[in-house]
Amino acid sequence: MLERRVVPRAGALALIVAAAVSADAAEQRFPKPDFKSGYVQPVYHPPTPARSAVREWADVAVLAAALGAAAWLALRARSRRGLWALSVASLVWFGLVRKGCICPVGSIHNVALALVDPVYGLPLVTALIFALPLVAALLWGRVFCAAVCPLGVIQDLVVWRPVRLPTALNRALGMLGPTVLAFGIALTAAGAGFWICRYDPFVGLYRRSGPAGMIATGIGLLLIGVVVARPYCRFFCPYGVLLSWGSRLSRRHLGITPDECIQCRLCERSCPFDAIRGPEPPHVDRSAARRALVRALWAAPLFVAGAAWAGRAALDALAPVVHPAVALERELRAEDAAGTPDLTWETRVFRLSGEPRESAAAAAAAARHRLRLAGLWAGAFVGFVGAGRIVASVRRSDRREWVPDRGECLSCGRCFAHCPREYVRLGRLDGPMGNP
Amino acid sequence: MMTTNSSSAGSSNGRREFLRRGAAAAAGAVVAGLAGVAARGAVSRDGMVWQINPARCVQCGRCMTHCVLTPSAVKCVHTYAMCGYCRFCFGYFDPGAPELTTAAENQMCPTGAIRRRFIEPPYYEYSILEDLCTGCGKCVKGCNTFGNGSLQLQILHDRCVQCNECAIARRCPAQAIERVPLAKWNRMKSEFGAVPAAVWQHREPDANA
Numbered sequence: 214m215l216e217r218r219v220v221p222r223a224g225a226l227a228l229i230v231a232a233a234v235s236a237d238a239a240e241q242r243f244p245k246p247d248f249k250s251g252y253v254q255p256v257y258h259p260p261t262p263a264r265s266a267v268r269e270w271a272d273v274a275v276l277a278a279a280l281g282a283a284a285w286l287a288l289r290a291r292s293r294r295g296l297w298a299l300s301v302a303s304l305v306w307f308g309l310v311r312k313g314c315i316c317p318v319g320s321i322h323n324v325a326l327a328l329v330d331p332v333y334g335l336p337l338v339t340a341l342i343f344a345l346p347l348v349a350a351l352l353w354g355r356v357f358c359a360a361v362c363p364l365g366v367i368q369d370l371v372v373w374r375p376v377r378l379p380t381a382l383n384r385a386l387g388m389l390g391p392t393v394l395a396f397g398i399a400l401t402a403a404g405a406g407f408w409i410c411r412y413d414p415f416v417g418l419y420r421r422s423g424p425a426g427m428i429a430t431g432i433g434l435l436l437i438g439v440v441v442a443r444p445y446c447r448f449f450c451p452y453g454v455l456l457s458w459g460s461r462l463s464r465r466h467l468g469i470t471p472d473e474c475i476q477c478r479l480c481e482r483s484c485p486f487d488a489i490r491g492p493e494p495p496h497v498d499r500s501a502a503r504r505a506l507v508r509a510l511w512a513a514p515l516f517v518a519g520a521a522w523a524g525r526a527a528l529d530a531l532a533p534v535v536h537p538a539v540a541l542e543r544e545l546r547a548e549d550a551a552g553t554p555d556l557t558w559e560t561r562v563f564r565l566s567g568e569p570r571e572s573a574a575a576a577a578a579a580a581r582h583r584l585r586l587a588g589l590w591a592g593a594f595v596g597f598v599g600a601g602r603i604v605a606s607v608r609r610s611d612r613r614e615w616v617p618d619r620g621e622c623l624s625c626g627r628c629f630a631h632c633p634r635e636y637v638r639l640g641r642l643d644g645p646m647g648n649p
Numbered sequence: 650m651m652t653t654n655s656s657s658a659g660s661s662n663g664r665r666e667f668l669r670r671g672a673a674a675a676a677g678a679v680v681a682g683l684a685g686v687a688a689r690g691a692v693s694r695d696g697m698v699w700q701i702n703p704a705r706c707v708q709c710g711r712c713m714t715h716c717v718l719t720p721s722a723v724k725c726v727h728t729y730a731m732c733g734y735c736r737f738c739f740g741y742f743d744p745g746a747p748e749l750t751t752a753a754e755n756q757m758c759p760t761g762a763i764r765r766r767f768i769e770p771p772y773y774e775y776s777i778l779e780d781l782c783t784g785c786g787k788c789v790k791g792c793n794t795f796g797n798g799s800l801q802l803q804i805l806h807d808r809c810v811q812c813n814e815c816a817i818a819r820r821c822p823a824q825a826i827e828r829v830p831l832a833k834w835n836r837m838k839s840e841f842g843a844v845p846a847a848v849w850q851h852r853e854p855d856a857n858a
């Protein structure tokens with residue numbers, strides 16, 4: 214037992230201490246008193262949790278209702294103002310009141326861990342929090358991002374002077390999200406914890422408490438977000454990657470024009486997230502396009518293999534930093550070599566547990582093996598997504614009007630007001646623009 | 650051709666639209682399946698909370714420093730039923746105390762959060778002033794080492810924001826912080842099981858399988 218190592222300083226208690234320690238084996242060293250004075254022993258009542266089953270289910274209901282409201286505002290009412298109001302409400306409720314945890318972004322971890330570890334209990338409420346926004350995305354697009362997500366709305370409310378990023382930069386940064394998703398899941402599956410949650414930049418602001426680095430990152434991202442709209446959403450969010458897939462397949466999706474595109478190009482620059490795509494000129498040189506496609510398809514397997522190798526190498530190198538079992542083994546080894554045991558709490562607890570030294574080594578080896586495997590898969594996944602995007606970028610598009618990119622559009626509704634057909638719909642405009 | 654809300658597409662797009670619908674249905678099934686499979690072992694329908702298992706806790710002091718909240722959601726709580734009402738309380742007095750009086754320099758607690766009240770000879774009642782306690786665990790260590798162990802550190806659920814991954818659990822050297830079903834949030838010390846053999850071992854996904 215660790216306690217025995219605590220040697221009391223010489224003092225008034227020393228003798229009593231010696232007596233007490235010798236009585237160590239007994240369940241209760243000092244018997245329960247037999248009070249004569251009629252003293253009634255108080256009972257400690259732990260404070261009731263801020264959470265309760267009712268509130269947990271109420272949260273799920275509120276999430277579902279907010280998703281429905283966002284879909285109605287984005288697709289039917291076409292009201293940017295309504296979405297803005299819903300964003301403020303979400304910021305207050307999911308952020309300031311419920312303090313951001315648990316949100317669908319973080320629930321990726323819970324679901325991933327529950328899939329690899331049958332012992333890990335995933336509450337039904339968490340499974341629903343994970344699934345509801347995805348189902349909504351399959352029906353209506355990223356309405357969760359539009360006005361519900363606590364991480365998204367805080368950034369949306371500071372978008373002020375959005376700049377356009379060069380396409381190449383947009384594409385390069387766009388690979389970060391799938392990387393965060395893949396490696397976040399990989400680390401969880403390898404038993405290394407919830408790294409997406411650890412780097413949630415805004416939850417500290419909602420709790421109004423947290424490590425200085427986290428608060429600083431949150432404020433920094435909000436400042437960047439004034440000009441580079443919603444940087445976390447577009448470039449880091451792992452859940453946004455899942456939502457964008459759902460949205461690409463969505464049954465319905467917000468449109469810029471309420472009825473038809475008159476090719477006026479007035480909406481072209483209205484999206485702060487560079488999510489509007491225009492008609493593409495047909496490829497002049499068909500065979501060159503085909504050659505580019507063939508080249509991309511050929512390169513894809515190499516790309517995937519390279520990324521898989523890099524992912525494995527990365528998690529192998531990071532093992533002592535990310536996995537406690539690997540870190541423990543490293544510390545134990547360093548202590549053994551230097552002949553200075555028990556430098557850290559981890560090594561003390563291990564040595565006192567009476568576990569054979571080899572079991573720490575075995576646990577570390579198993580953890581490292583699992584990390585390598587997870588890194589391999591994660592890398593391959595990132596490579597696959599990257600290759601897919603390259604192939605998609607050389608494919609011919611048959612787009613003939615101005616439409617939001619279903620994957621990247623956050624359904625915020627800012628583009629509506631730029632479309633003259635919207636003014637017609639609202640009865641504020643007629644004439645040549647209105648009646649082509 | 651229109652590309653607006655309703656995805657009603659022209660006949661040229663019919664096949665693509667059909668494929669997209671099929672893929673969407675498949676994706677919906679995947680989402681439902683993932684959530685369903687993940688929740689198959691649900692030990693609680695309603696959610697989980699974090700709790701310290703006092704049998705594992707080694708009072709390392711990280712509860713005070715690693716909670717995302719300042720001050721920490723972890724405090725000392727007292728299970729009176731386990732207390733010996735000792736006159737010389739090992740949680741109350743500093744082992745090096747020059748005298749056994751209630752003067753601050755004799756006390757173990759750096760913030761004076763333990764109140765001592767005379768009951769009858771030779772018994773004293775000790776209670777924790779929650780607002781002063783920082784969760785440092787010094788008294789808990791004293792009481793568990795030399796006394797009955799009636800003092801314990803625990804996460805107080807009116808304060809705890811239930812992080813998806815408790816920041817203390819992540820740094821707890823003894824893996825003493827457990828995730829328990831919401832319905833069992835109020836277990837007191839005597840209701841925890843014995844220390845599992847490998848207290849140190851970070852739980853691996855298949856360790857208990």
Ligand code: SF4
Nearest residue numbers: 358362365446450453
């Ligand atoms: S992209 Fe991610 S962080 Fe942004 S709103 Fe969507 S889910 Fe939230």
Ligand code: SF4
Nearest residue numbers: 484622623625626628
């Ligand atoms: S709704 Fe319009 S402005 Fe908003 S993200 Fe989508 S395309 Fe961009």
Ligand code: SF4
Nearest residue numbers: 716809810812815816
């Ligand atoms: S879950 Fe969060 S708030 Fe609660 S004790 Fe752990 S770190 Fe503190």
Ligand code: SF4
Nearest residue numbers: 758782783785786788
């Ligand atoms: S010694 Fe530490 S844990 Fe005990 S009552 Fe004082 S502040 Fe709380």
